[in-house]
Amino acid sequence: MPLLEVRNLTKIFTIGNVFSRKKVIAVDNISFDVEESEIFTIAGESGCGKTTTAKIILGFEEATSGEIVYKGKRIDHIHHRERRELLKEMQAVFQNPFSTFNPLRKVDRYFYETLYNLGIADTKEKADEIIKEKLAAVGISFEEFVEKYPNEFSGGQLQRISIARALLTNPSILIADEPVSMVDASLRMSIVNLFKDLKDKYGVSVVYITHDLTTAYYISDRIAIMFRGSIVEIGPAEKVLMEPRHPYTQLLKESVPEPDPNRKWNTRINLSETEQSEYLRQGCKFSGRCPKAMEICKRESPPYFDVGGVKVKCFLYKD
């Protein structure tokens, strides 16, 4: 049994006022599983629905339809009390470490609160002991951490502190929404390596959300590529990223700038002018930009085709 199952999840936002209502299908009928002790990546450009998916899993946002199942039990629509119990199992790390913590509160307060509120520690000594252990796991010393405000740390330090807070409850699964996007390239790997360690040493599963395919390749076991609300390709990271099948995955991979001046891009790309137009497109949403688009792509939304253990949502693989 998978640890976490997302079944046919859809989220529709209605924007605008009474006079002009628009619907945005932020997440469009997606399904995936996360196994125990696995790093599962959701990758895609901004606005493709990654954060919305994460928020629904965490219960901060309500799905329009679909199910979230954790350890065989549905967790969408559960009661407050159960939701709090679940915090011990499932924790999260956000994109911007500086907005993760209240700038007017000391960072250590969140640590003590987590431990006391969830009944993990009842004395200061016990709490300090757990905090020290988790901080050590992310490479921050207790002394440099206590009694400090967020702006007294660098972004990289603060992100590691944010991970340490999420680890306090010994969760089985961590939802990490673009945890390195706001961290300097020079410090990125110190954080990416942490997730790898968590999996290897403690068997924690991670849902790693990113638009950076190289770090995704570096740490993940399986990967789902999202485009405008849909998963267009899903499978083992090695296969999806080394031989991408969906034209969008190919474009995404090819657009990663390589730190090698001998391998500059020599092809050109087209960009969409607006996000709206693609969200509302009939058929395959990528067909407007796809170099291999066929007639059928503009009319019908493709189903998934199985290509050597990878599921691809593209008519190129029909038959």
Add this chain to the structure above:
Amino acid sequence: MKMLIYFRDLMSDKRFSFGFTVIIILTVLALISVMSPYSPVRWNVVPEEKPPSLKYLMGTTSLGQDLFWIVCFSIKNSLIFALTTAFLSRVLAIVAGMISGFEGGIVDRSIMILSDSLISLPRVPVLILVGAIFREGLNLYILALVMASLSWAWDARVIRSQILSLRERDFTLTAILSGSKSLSVVFKEYFPHILPIVFASTLNNMLWAIGIETTLSILGLTNPLIPTLGTTLHWALSYQALFLGVWWWVFFPVTVLILLFISVYLLSVSISEYLDPRMRIQRIGQAR
């Protein structure tokens, strides 16, 4: 300890140190009113219309009162009145604003409709009406209550919109992930951000209260037997003090009023600058 540091920082601002000194002097005057040898409501206890001298520091009035002691009583009453009004209306604003912003839905809409109607209500005519209805019966506490219920709406709105934007920030989610309950999120996470608004508006509300009280009193719409800066001026004007050359009867209360206004204003500007979250974040720790 922390308070001391804040205080020291603030005192390094000239506006604050001036305002603070004046307020301290006025407070001392208000406090020593208890040592007054005369009751403020008794007339003809000293010779009439004596100019300021060593014996009568601020001179005496046409009613035979020692103006110095009357002014001391007035400061005390005016300050208490202003503080009461500001305190009551702040409590209303915080409670309404926070509930409205955090609960949302129907509660939010009702509170906002109420506050909208209060904001569009012309306040001075309403107060004049209240004054006319209560007449002599209008004591300072009733007036404070009426004024407080007229002046919370705007700040409640500001607080509400602040809460709405704070709710969207990630640290709200971190607090929830840390197992905090709604009420504790509001108080621990949001209150520190609300504080500067509350502080600055408390002082502004005090200014407004003193201004309105003075206006109503000069118009003779409050109980003239309670000495306040307003009623003192009301008596002076109705005895045509300036015309009769009893200038000190007008000069001292007006001077005190002006000093009070300026100093509260300077305190409000200085404190709200100091409490501005952006400034606070810079100051916290030795910012990198």
Add this chain to the structure above:
Amino acid sequence: MMSVEVLRTENLKSYYILDIFGKKKVIKAVEDVSISIKENEIYGIAGESGCGKSTLLKAMFAAVEPPQRIIGGKVIYRDNGKEYDVYHISEEERKKFRWHFISYVPQGSMSVLNPVMKIKEIFKDFIETHTKGKTKEEIYEIAESHIRDLGLPSGILDAYPHQLSGGMRQRITIALATVLSPKVVIADEPTTALDVVTQRGVIQLLKDIQALKRNTIIIVTHDMGVHANMADRIAIMYAGRIIEEASTEEIFENPLHPYTRYLIYSIPKFGDKKKRESAPGAPPSLSNPPSGCSFHPRCPFAFEKCREEVPPLKEYKVGHKVACWRVEEGENATA
């Protein structure tokens, strides 16, 4: 080929001087920077956030506003064979250089396009403010042909900013900054908030502009992949100083400074799961920088001298400059 210099800084120092309720604080954001930028090149500046990149750009653009101050050094513009010491000419003269000789796309500028104006009105406003005596028709003509030259869809001129995607807005701010054909274009992290596909579009545009107008582009980003793809030369900045400068090929093939090596070797690649490490520790505070070489607390090779003296930026090979005592003492070998 002899390349002609177009802009240079000489021992430039720029600090932020803050007064926080009586407590004075000095942030030494740019320390002793001397760089020389040539005509017709793409010059990249890399470094982690907070190391002073934007501060340096603002000083070069001569748009310094308090609390930022120029503490020492010079910025020289070279236009039509004549040199101008920017901080020693009048504000009037300085203004003439802005947007005509040098232009600047500030960090995050795509989110500051006026939301109630159509793109063509934004162009009109901009051109009107910075040139004289052009009719409305002429101005629209200029805007349209510029947009066409850059290969952007001309339909966007009639759109409002919010109707466009982030990547398109960023490209418009770049188009705006280049509409008066400046010789030098400064772009501060033009791709940082964008995802890879959009980022690629923006880089493509910058390269197109450079090819078309034969001007100079100074681009700041902390993404070494972006630099590899477009820059001709790269400077690495750390804690307010330039610590290494060389041609792009040289920097990637033969990085000398330990910090530069971390920057380059920590980037993962497809098909290679070898463990990659970031530089240990955290960036230093610029108001209280470490003694000696500011990288020494994080440097695995630091020795006595590194803690005591600031290493000078020296040329070790033609066109390759480094500020590192270890290289100076010849222990660099090949490692």
